[in-house]
Amino acid sequence: MDITDYQRQEDIWDAEAARAYDTPGSGMFAPEVLGPTVDRLSGLAGGGRALELAIGTGRVAIPLAERGVPVTGIELSQAMVDRLREKVDDAALPVVLGDMASARAPGAFTLVYLVYNTISNLVTQAQQVACFRNAGRHLVPGGRFVVELEVPGLRVLPPGREAVVWHHEPGYLGLDTYDVVAQRLVSHHIRFGEGRQARIARGPHRYVWPAEMDLMAQLAGLELESRHADWQATEFTADSASHVSVYRLPGG
Template sequence: MDDEDGYFGESVAATYDESLAELFEPGVVVPAVDVLVGLAAGGRALELGIGTGRIALPLADRGVPVHGIELSRAMVDRLRAKPGGGAIDVTIGDFATTRVDGTFSVAYLAVNTIMNLTSQEGQVACFRNAAAHLEPGGCFVVEVMVPELRRLPAGQNVVPYQVSPTRCAFDIYDVATQATSSNYIDIVDGRATYTSTPFRYVWPSELDLMAQLAGMRLRERWDSWTGEPFTSESRQHVSIWEKPTE
């Protein structure tokens, strides 16, 4: 990828909020912010992959000082253009390795952002980076999908998830390497454009091991931000790991 903003450059940032409008609904955002306010407990929050501020802005509105790490300058430009966006400190860089000053009560990664790191090494580094920023007793929160391999019949590696007259969207899985990609065919005025973004899917148990390697332990795992139990039928999870006080 040659763009310095990675896969979230200007062409993606320009329509990012609109293309994921359902994620900006209050019913989605408020429960996440409620959890993070509680975990911050009057302290600071660090968002890894802050993007256009979907979570950071309402979290800051609740009185939590938020610092973000973000690779894409184009995404940060959208954050800055929103009310209150100029007051949030953002460091440009890879959230797996970029360090910022101070410590935090909570660090978090929302909606599958951990999968933007396309190697196991990068994901392990991210956990270590989060732990290094946390004060003792602080928490690291990850919201991420459960890999949908149960939807793959033998010999198939594609899972479609959106089909309309103007868009087809599908994930491609490589079960040998845990590599996946989200692929989009958009049709405008009879012309089609194709885009593809790589990810690496990761299992809950694998994330727990990454947390252990970073010196953290699992505190909670839910199906969603509203605290429903995580089960074998869950398609996503919100997991909270804690940095020990000793």
């Protein structure tokens, strides 16, 4: 099935998804996951303003703002923004409703960031390049664009196979189907109910290699400053499953 047969991102992140997104104290909201993220971003902001692309329900932005960093967001999904507004008002954390590849937020920023694999939600290379350029337009000279992204997991995909199970537990099965020619995948989330009942949610992605991201950055006038395997600045190696890459706009 072609990736275009699946829903648009603004349809995927509907009210039901927004209600289920927050998992306080666990998953991506676990202190050991969220704490180092906020610590690193706070330092990179350098006392200036921060812009989060795809701010969602404020998982990172709210604790970052509580550290004293002025944060603005861009978000495509009105439902996610509505969920954010249940926690904090527009005066404390303004959000521009729009596509992270093109929407503009007022002012300039010392830090723009895009976390938790979200750049892969842009399912064409052109959209991803546009996102880098949009980030660069928002930065002051010397400002930084930070991207957190998984390394494509093709090493676990057997030759001739197009799918891999990446997680399973009682009541849940997660698997990815790959189109390695188009550099795309669809994540399938299958939750089992009573008897034969099951619910399936699907999310389309375009996976990106670190070297390809570096070229996107160059097209946007940005330079790679650092790359680590995680937010704790662990060394990035050939075996790293993800990376946190920091790009800098020259000058300043």
